[in-house]
Amino acid sequence: MPPPPSALIDEAMRHGIAPLPEPPGAPIAKLAARLADARFVWFFADLGQLPADITPASPAELAEAQSFPAGMQREGWLARRRLARHVLAMAIGLPDPAALRLGTDPLGRPVILAGATGWHLSFAARDTLALVAIGDQPLGVDLELEQPDLVIPFNMLRDDERRWLMAQPKALRVAAFCRIWAAKEAITKAMGTGFRIAPEDIRLPGSKAGHVDIRNSGESSASEIENRLVRDMLVLTREGIRVFVSRQSGAAQGGLQGTGVAVARAMRPGPANPESG
16 A cells, blocks of 8 residues: 555654654543653644643733734643643642643743643644643654645755755655754754754754764854754654644635654753763
8 A cells, every 4th residue: 555645655864753642632631641651742732622621821821921922823822831731730640730830941941830840841833733742851842734835945954854855756845844844843942952053053863873963064154052962862753644723824724734743852861961072
C-alpha cells in the first residue's frame, strides 16, 4: 500500500519519529493518567473543542492576556494555560488546579511559579490549534501547518537542508520543510534561546547523532549564541498528522489540516548541557 500523500519515507533530519500527540478533545483524566505514568504527555487542543469543565483562567492570566489581540490569539493563550494547569494538577493529585500558578519567564516561556516543582511546560499554536506538552525534563515543542501554498524560506536553511528538500517530490516538500522547521523551533524552546540562534546555524541531529550541533553556517551573522554542541537532547518529529482545526486564518471555515510536530527533550536532570565546540 502506498504511503499517504504527506508521509515521508526518508528518515533524514531527525533523531526519530515522535509519538502521536493525543487528539483535540481528549479527556483530561486520560491526559493526566498518561502524565503521571510516563512523566511526559503532549496533546493537541483546539479552541472549538475545549472541555467544558477545565479550570478557569486566573485573574493574573486574564490581566496578562489583555496584552494580546482579542480573538484567537488571546483565547488560545488562556486556553493553553488552563489545560496545562488542569492536567498537571490532576496528575500530581492536587485537588484544586488554581493552586498551580503559571507565569512566563523573561524569554516568554511558560513556567510554573507555585504549586509544583520539577515540571516543565511548552506550548505551540497555529490558528485555533495548539500543542501542549508537560514533562519532568526541560523540553520544547513546535507545531506547523502543512499548507500547500506555503512559501519555503530556503534562505533560512542550511545547504544540506536545501539539497534534501529539493530532492523530495514536490508534493511532499512542504511536509519535509515542516519536519526541519518544527525541530529547530523545538530545540530553541528547549534551550530557552528562541531564534537568537539563527535557524541556519542549527544542524539537526541524524538518527545516530547524540547531540545538536550549533555552528556558524557562514551564511548568517544573526546568532548571538557561541558555537556549541548540546548533548543529551532527543529531538523527535512527525509529519502528516491530520487534525481538525475549527478556524483557520483566511478560510471561511475550519477543516482537516495536515500538521508537522516536534519535541526536543533534555534526557537527564537539569538543563541541556551546552559545551563549547
